[in-house]
Amino acid sequence: MTLSIRPLTPVFAGEVTGIDCRRPLDPEEVTAIEDGMDRYAVLVFREQPLTDEEQIAFTRHFGELESYGTPGHIRHHEEQRLGPGINDFSNLDRHGNIMSADDRVWFFKLGDRLWHSDSSFRPVPAKYSLLSGRVLPSWGANTEFADMRAAYDALDARAKAEIADLVCEHSLLYSREAIGFTGLTPEEIKAFAPVRHPLVRIHPKSGRKSLFLAAHAGAIVGWTIPEARMFLRDLTEHATQREFVYSHKWRVGDLVVWDNRATMHRARRFDRNEVRDVRRTTLAGEPVIALSTAARSLAAQALP
Numbered sequence: 001m002t003l004s005i006r007p008l009t010p011v012f013a014g015e016v017t018g019i020d021c022r023r024p025l026d027p028e029e030v031t032a033i034e035d036g037m038d039r040y041a042v043l044v045f046r047e048q049p050l051t052d053e054e055q056i057a058f059t060r061h062f063g064e065l066e067s068y069g070t071p072g073h074i075r076h077h078e079e080q081r082l083g084p085g086i087n088d089f090s091n092l093d094r095h096g097n098i099m100s101a102d103d104r105v106w107f108f109k110l111g112d113r114l115w116h117s118d119s120s121f122r123p124v125p126a127k128y129s130l131l132s133g134r135v136l137p138s139w140g141a142n143t144e145f146a147d148m149r150a151a152y153d154a155l156d157a158r159a160k161a162e163i164a165d166l167v168c169e170h171s172l173l174y175s176r177e178a179i180g181f182t183g184l185t186p187e188e189i190k191a192f193a194p195v196r197h198p199l200v201r202i203h204p205k206s207g208r209k210s211l212f213l214a215a216h217a218g219a220i221v222g223w224t225i226p227e228a229r230m231f232l233r234d235l236t237e238h239a240t241q242r243e244f245v246y247s248h249k250w251r252v253g254d255l256v257v258w259d260n261r262a263t264m265h266r267a268r269r270f271d272r273n274e275v276r277d278v279r280r281t282t283l284a285g286e287p288v289i290a291l292s293t294a295a296r297s298l299a300a301q302a303l304p
């Protein structure tokens with residue numbers, strides 16, 4: 001088998017063939033996939049029926065698994081359905097039953113339907129996310145991806161100059177507040193304290209500039225909240241125009257890998273009475289590289 005990649009849209013996203021993700025990769029295959037990720041930012045691998053262990057082993061070819069002491073969700077450790085190293089993005093509780101419509105974990109998950117970049121609410125956000133489709137509902141549930149490099153490139157010179165030094169504050173509180181879920185405990189609010197990141201970031205390998213946006217971004221340092229929210233909303237609308245978006249229609253056995261440093265994504269609606277079992281592994285990233293010195297020093301300052 002020879003690994004090859006064909007583009008899925010004119011600007012980004014590719015489909016990889018000629019690889020079995022269940023077996024160890026040779027160094028040439030790892031390099032080909034990493035080069036493909038730097039170019040396409042999203043790669044689709046069809047017909048890869050992975051176990052959790054195989055998914056974790058495949059993920060580790062590309063770096064260290066993301067691991068934080070603080071939670072990125074509201075589900076407690078003892079309520080987890082899956083083992084360590086793999087994140088549950090299903091609509092199932094720990095017993096394998098569909099979550100009730102008024103389960104607060106379900107409310108929290110609904111926030112993933114807003115455009116975001118994984119772990120942008122962390123001091124060091126994620127590199128790749130790898131999502132494996134195990135059980136899928138009969139309609140809906142696409143995952144959509146937006147190319148934040150193409151979105152940056154398409155801005156005019158005035159807009160690029162305006163955002164060069166800007167720094168945003170990201171928190172899960174902002175994305176959950178945006179869908180009306182505000183029922184968080186004082187401990188959760190403390191755990192989800194905002195972090196700062198530059199609005200324009202540079203990819204460590206490709207060197208391409210991109211917009212570092214997410215529904216988690218709820219403030220711009222030095223701006224009033226209403227003006228910041230409106231500007232971030234405008235930028236998000238710009239960045240998620242159809243020409244920058246690939247919509248993935250899932251088949252069982254798909255593995256989709258995306259680079260959070262160059263894309264945003266969102267989950268789409270489905271019948272919540274049907275099972276959707278998708279499982280994610282996540283690679284640790286590196287500190288965000290700012291476009292400007294001003295943004296770098298502002299992002300490094302502790303929050304008041």
Ligand SMILES: [Fe+2]
Pocket residue numbers: 112116117118265
């Ligand atoms: Fe996500």
